[in-house]
Amino acid sequence: MTFEMGEETREVQGTWDISTYKYLIDGAGMKLLVDSMKEKKIRGIKCPQCETVYVPGPTFCRKCYIDIDEVVEIGETGVVMSYAVEMADVRGNPLEEFRLTAMIKLDGADTWIIGTISGMDWHDARIGMRVKAFWVDEPVGSLADIDRFEAI
Amino acid sequence: MQRDIAIVAQAQVMTDSLDIPRERMLFDLVKGLFDKVGITRHDIDGFVLNSNDFEVGHTIANVFEDTPCGAYMKDETHVEADGMWAAQYTTMRLLSGNYDTALVVGNSSGASTFRPYLVMDYQLNPTYDRQLGILNELSTAALQARAYMAKYGAEEDDFNEIAARLLRNAALNPYAVRSKADATAGDVLASDYLYEPLRQLACYPFTDGACAMILASGKRAKELTDKPVWIKGMGNSVDTYYVGERDLATSKSARMAGERAYKLAGISNPAKQIDVAEVSAKFAYQEPIISEALGLFKEGSAGKVASKGLADLGGSMPVCPSGGGLGAYVFTANGLVRVAECVRQLKGEAGEAQVSGAKTALAHSQDGFCAQHNGVMVLSTEEG
Numbered sequence: 306m307t308f309e310m311g312e313e314t315r316e317v318q319g320t321w322d323i324s325t326y327k328y329l330i331d332g333a334g335m336k337l338l339v340d341s342m343k344e345k346k347i348r349g350i351k352c353p354q355c356e357t358v359y360v361p362g363p364t365f366c367r368k369c370y371i372d373i374d375e376v377v378e379i380g381e382t383g384v385v386m387s388y389a390v391e392m393a394d395v396r397g398n399p400l401e402e403f404r405l406t407a408m409i410k411l412d413g414a415d416t417w418i419i420g421t422i423s424g425m426d427w428h429d430a431r432i433g434m435r436v437k438a439f440w441v442d443e444p445v446g447s448l449a450d451i452d453r454f455e456a457i
Numbered sequence: 458m459q460r461d462i463a464i465v466a467q468a469q470v471m472t473d474s475l476d477i478p479r480e481r482m483l484f485d486l487v488k489g490l491f492d493k494v495g496i497t498r499h500d501i502d503g504f505v506l507n508s509n510d511f512e513v514g515h516t517i518a519n520v521f522e523d524t525p526c527g528a529y530m531k532d533e534t535h536v537e538a539d540g541m542w543a544a545q546y547t548t549m550r551l552l553s554g555n556y557d558t559a560l561v562v563g564n565s566s567g568a569s570t571f572r573p574y575l576v577m578d579y580q581l582n583p584t585y586d587r588q589l590g591i592l593n594e595l596s597t598a599a600l601q602a603r604a605y606m607a608k609y610g611a612e613e614d615d616f617n618e619i620a621a622r623l624l625r626n627a628a629l630n631p632y633a634v635r636s637k638a639d640a641t642a643g644d645v646l647a648s649d650y651l652y653e654p655l656r657q658l659a660c661y662p663f664t665d666g667a668c669a670m671i672l673a674s675g676k677r678a679k680e681l682t683d684k685p686v687w688i689k690g691m692g693n694s695v696d697t698y699y700v701g702e703r704d705l706a707t708s709k710s711a712r713m714a715g716e717r718a719y720k721l722a723g724i725s726n727p728a729k730q731i732d733v734a735e736v737s738a739k740f741a742y743q744e745p746i747i748s749e750a751l752g753l754f755k756e757g758s759a760g761k762v763a764s765k766g767l768a769d770l771g772g773s774m775p776v777c778p779s780g781g782g783l784g785a786y787v788f789t790a791n792g793l794v795r796v797a798e799c800v801r802q803l804k805g806e807a808g809e810a811q812v813s814g815a816k817t818a819l820a821h822s823q824d825g826f827c828a829q830h831n832g833v834m835v836l837s838t839e840e841g
């Protein structure tokens with residue numbers, strides 16, 4: 306008798322359900338940022354050696370490989386480094402209103418943060434455009450405390 | 458080997474309750490190692506980082522390791538298997554001649570994130586071994602322990618003696634997270650069974666931590682340290698994934714891994730030529746299976762080795778003066794830890810656990826259920 310090689314592939318059922326998990330992250334730079342946002346301010350960490358200003362700040366400089374802890378206040382205005390126009394969501398559903406997402410280098414920072422730009426036709430958006438942050442009425446200390454950016 | 462490669466220095470950190478971010482643990486460890494050797498991250502030609510998402514406890518874990526290990530804008534690659542494979546890969550990169558210095562760093566934070574036994578379930582063969590929900594890391598270990606006992610007439614007490622020796626040795630190791638200076642087989646016997654014949658104190662303790670090592674080509678190594686530890690040989694061998702296709706009482710893959718390493722290192726009589734061995738056993742019973750496969754002791758001799766103290770610190774073939782996997786078992790990084798412990802021995806830095814006059818050491822590690830994959834490195838104080 307020979308082994309019948311006829312059967313198709315099989316599906317094997319399984320789940321990954323160990324438990325919820327806890328994982329410690331370096332929260333100092335994020336805490337600094339969201340705490341300052343509660344006051345409608347933006348703070349980052351500056352490396353004393355290469356003078357890079359990180360927002361949100363890590364606790365060590367990637368380039369100089371030293372601990373860093375100098376807090377600096379960043380402006381709420383900045384420049385658009387690049388932008389993307391969301392015309393369909395990630396599941397592929399077309400949006401009725403396009404959303405303008407931008408990477409923004411705030412004045413005084415060397416790294417970029419993300420935000421949405423409102424109040425303009427996306428055709429008019431351009432790299433290098435200056436924008437200003439607008440805050441929610443009652444900030445709670447979260448990344449969503451910046452309601453939007455607008456061109457200035 | 459084609460080129461002389463040495464380990465320059467090692468650093469370890471281990472804990473049974475991680476209370477800092479993994480990134481901070483890595484930054485402090487690696488920066489401390491650079492400072493100890495007197496170099497900066499720019500002196501490293503190639504970085505090999507070693508972790509596993511399952512064993513760290515979250516997805517894409519390696520992306521958080523690069524900059525804490527000093528790899529910003531550097532040549533960096535990653536190994537997911539046990540650290541032994543990261544150490545061998547790092548050595549091969551140096552052997553290529555394209556690198557003169559390398560950093561290898563292994564780490565895990567999974568023990569404080571998930572219960573490790575549960576995570577291991579997801580490494581089990583999903584097509585058969587996982588389907589009925591009765592095989593897991595402990596039941597497979599118990600099956601393997603029984604198989605050895607039946608084949609060679611060993612008893613649980615032999616394994617408890619091994620565990621007691623390892624716990625005593627761990628008391629001499631500043632990095633160990635579990636130890637007992639005066640441990641006896643009776644102490645192990647008094648601990649609960651997890652699965653018969655596995656007593657709690659004969660199973661690995663849940664450990665988080667990291668191990669980092671700097672390797673270099675011969676000339677560079679001698680510039681960086683007075684005591685380079687030379688890599689004389691290495692080998693590995695993988696058994697079948699399906700547990701039911703193996704003879705669990707012995708380890709053919711450990712034997713073949715050893716033979717490959719011995720051939721490169723010119724070792725014909727390991728029991729005589731090797732002065733100290735760091736064997737990776739997650740459970741006490743695995744130590745005799747592996748060390749016998751590696752030719753350090755006669756096949757099936759666990760009882761005799763224990764009763765005569767042959768593997769003790771003062772014995773004829775000291776095994777795991779560090780306490781091995783029963784003193785601390787950092788998933789993934791464990792293989793690097795075994796190598797690093799050989800480095801401490803060969804540099805004469807092992808303190809009270811020092812094997813006097815140790816010149817040749819064997820580091821072994823494993824991956825998978827019942828030590829499916831085995832790797833060996835032979836290290837020496839002598840160049841060439």
Ligand SMILES: [Zn+2]
Pocket residue numbers: 352353354355356357366367368369370
């Ligand atoms: Zn810097």
